[in-house]
Amino acid sequence: MxxxxxxxxxxxxxxxxxxxxxxxxxxxxxxxxxxxxxxxxxxxxxxxxxxxxxxxxxxxxxxxxxxxxxxxxxxxxxxxxxxxxxxxxxxxxxxxxxxxxxxxxxxxxxxxxxxxxxxxxxxxxxxxxxxxxxxxxxxxxxxxxKEELRNKNGYGEIISKSPKMRAIFDLIQKVSITSSSILITGESGTGKELVARAVQSIGSRKGKPFVAVNCGAVPAELMESELFGHERGAFTGAHTKKIGKFEYADGGTIFLDEVATLPMHLQIKLLRVLQEKSFERVGGNILIKVDIRVMAATNVDLEKEVRKGNFREDLYYRLKVVPIELPPLRERKEDIPLLIQHFLKKHGRKCNKFVPGISSDAINALVNYSWPGNIRELENLIERLVVLAREGQEINYNDLPVGMFCADIEGLSTGEQKDFRDALKSFERHYIIGILNKTNWNRIEAAKEMKMHRNTLLAKMKDLGIKES
Ligand SMILES: Nc1ncnc2c1ncn2[C@@H]1O[C@H](COP(=O)(O)OP(=O)(O)OP(=O)(O)O)[C@@H](O)[C@H]1O
Ligand SMILES: [Mg+2]
Incomplete structure (x- = not known):
């Protein structure tokens, strides 16, 4: 505020x-x-x-x-x-x-x-x-x-007028004054971290630390010390003492992003820390007491991971005291025009550029697109469009990247695409661009998601004329 x-x-x-x-x-x-x-x-x-x-x-x-x-x-x-x-x-x-x-x-x-x-x-x-x-x-x-936060187009930083999100705003308000664990689920880019920060920013832990850890980004062998710290000499290479994220978060919140990737031995330790509210640094024997709220996020079906034996059931229930499930953007299309305006303003300010708006045919195309990368994909696209736009000129349909829209694919189901090979190309283009948008145009990550060799992807992109705009 x-x-x-x-x-x-x-x-x-x-x-x-x-x-x-x-x-x-x-x-x-x-x-x-x-x-x-x-x-x-x-x-x-x-x-x-x-x-x-x-x-x-x-x-x-x-x-x-x-x-x-x-x-x-x-x-x-x-x-x-x-x-x-x-x-x-x-x-x-x-x-x-x-x-x-x-x-x-x-x-x-x-x-x-x-x-x-x-x-x-x-x-x-x-x-x-x-x-x-x-x-x-x-x-x-x-x-x-509270009134100030709950405006007609959203909740603080979270823009939405969809009924599903309105129900989530009510939940955020209710849980913000408690210390219960929260499990936020939703596809990539649906705003999981944004929701976690909103809970922290209005709740009883407001002003206290909010420490986010991406469990998938830290190598498994370093994760324990990342979370709980280590004493000097705890292992080869531990030349100095290190304070872990849990200690930094004392009094506030720890946000465990991509929690499904947490290795099994750390799932056990995490469960114990949640139960006992204390832990020891790696290689240490002093018990450190902490007062922490845990929020975790995942874009995979954690229940399925439990069934497959990859995630501990007891930890799952411990984290899921309050579940918050964020709907994908394609299920709240009414938010797309609002979000476009929001991001135009946000990135216009950032680039110091005035973009007066976006034409209605471009908005329609964006509303009809399926947004596999959700709000992050939309935000990245608008940022790109603002960067490329000419000062004072409206963004229109022709400025949008070629081939990203459902119209392209719709031609397949309505029989407009007659030639089989062309139809296949349309589909491939749509599919590949979707994944590339989702991975922020990171070719290596995209190829991994598609279970395709990187060189095959690069060749396909060349063949189909797919270029990052
Ligand atoms: N409802 C919203 N209103 C405004 N901005 C949003 C909204 N939802 C998400 N964003 C923005 O979209 C981006 C992605 O959001 P966030 O990082 O919270 O998603 P996420 O679900 O954690 O994604 P991932 O699973 O990829 O980590 C951020 O820049 C965030 O500010
Ligand atoms: Mg996230």
């Missing part, structure tokens, strides 16, 4: 208006005394019976009611019920001449904030009121921040 928004909150919430207190008491001297005591800090409204109290509540904002239990036309507890029925958010402090435990308990059960016996100590009453209004200010601020 940037600075300007914060200033705005202070103005609108804390300095918005003085809290309004309604004093309900049939004795005029009591009403006057309370008015004098409170008027410096609060706006005071007074009522002498239940009927006028309800009128005052209905006619204007009231934050807190100081309510005498004995009133001429009703009893205070009955009135408390009516106030809460009207607006449960209004705080009520009961004032009573009798020190009756029964009455106090009944009031608190019906939702009173506090119960004070008369005659009361001024300081006590002021403190109770202050406690309540402080809570009110904090609540408004939190509500405001």
């Amino acid at each position: 940037g600075q300007p928004a914060r200033n705005f909150i202070l103005k609108t919430v804390v300095g918005m208006r003085r809290p309004v207190i309604l004093v309900v008491d049939d004795e005029q001297p009591v009403r006057e005394m309370l008015q004098v005591l409170l008027r410096d800090k609060y706006m005071i409204v007074a009522a002498r019976d239940g009927k006028s109290a309800l009128e005052a509540i209905r006619s204007g904002p009231v934050d807190l009611v100081l309510l005498d239990v004995n009133l001429p036309d009703t009893d205070g507890i009955r009135l408390l019920e009516k106030i809460k029925e009207f607006d449960n958010e209004i705080g009520v402090v009961m004032l009573s001449a009798s020190d009756s435990a029964q009455q106090a308990v009944a009031s608190l059960r019906k939702g009173a904030y506090d119960y004070i016996t008369k005659p009361f100590d001024d300081e006590d009453l002021l403190l109770t009121i202050k406690r309540y209004t402080d809570k009110l200010t904090l609540k408004s601020e939190v509500d405001y921040l």
Whole structure:
């Protein structure tokens, strides 16, 4: 949250208006005394019976009611019920001449904030009121921040208006205040890391470390020391002590990306660390205690990996306390135009270039494409288009890379492609470009995914005229 928004909150919430207190008491001297005591800090409204109290509540904002239990036309507890029925958010402090435990308990059960016996100590009453209004200010601020985050086109950095993603935003909000493990699944590029960061950025661990580890990118033999650190001399080459990611993440979150690639012996160790919330560095014997939330992400079917014996079932359930499944972009096509605008602005700013927009036929083509590399693929494409675009000129259909669209493939199913060899070429072009986009045009990775030799891929690309635009 940037600075300007914060200033705005202070103005609108804390300095918005003085809290309004309604004093309900049939004795005029009591009403006057309370008015004098409170008027410096609060706006005071007074009522002498239940009927006028309800009128005052209905006619204007009231934050807190100081309510005498004995009133001429009703009893205070009955009135408390009516106030809460009207607006449960209004705080009520009961004032009573009798020190009756029964009455106090009944009031608190019906939702009173506090119960004070008369005659009361001024300081006590002021403190109770202050406690309540402080809570009110904090609540408004939190509500405001949550509202600010949840805008009509998404949630913070996450752009989406699809119902599936809206349900995920609700979940993010709910789990952010807990420390439960979260398993985020979804195809590559669907925003798994973005969601993990969103949970951290609003939750109770906000401002604490967020340490991301890509389990697939570190060689298996170095992974243990990467996660848990090592002592000097722990193994050949360990010349100095090393602090592991778990130690860095203490108090915050560790994000285990591509968790399915974690070797079996580390799955066992990870499970133990999750259970015991402590570990030893490699080659060490000091027990290091940590307070960590674990979020893990994977784009493979982890349940299948469990069945195949590649992933421990107990660890799977331990990680999957809260599962979040991100839908692929092709299942939320309504987000594509929004995301295009978002990335045009983002990369326009980054390249310091003004691109006024994108033509509607280009948008249609992009909406109809299947996006195997999901949002990352879309973002990479828009970035490329912005880099290549001429300042001030709209991007149009002809600027899009040739052959990436379903229209190309649609010709196959509608019979427009008559020649078998041409149809095959269309399919090959579409398929290869899809994988290349997914791997960010990394030929080696793409060839691996296609289970094809790299030279075959390069030859096919040449033959089919596939070039990175
Ligand atoms: N809903 C979204 N709104 C805006 N940007 C998004 C959204 N989803 C993803 N992105 C962007 O797309 C890119 C990929 O997202 P992210 O790295 O979170 O995906 P991922 O699921 O972790 O991918 P991988 O499985 O390949 O690691 C990032 O640049 C991210 O900012
Ligand atoms: Mg990722």
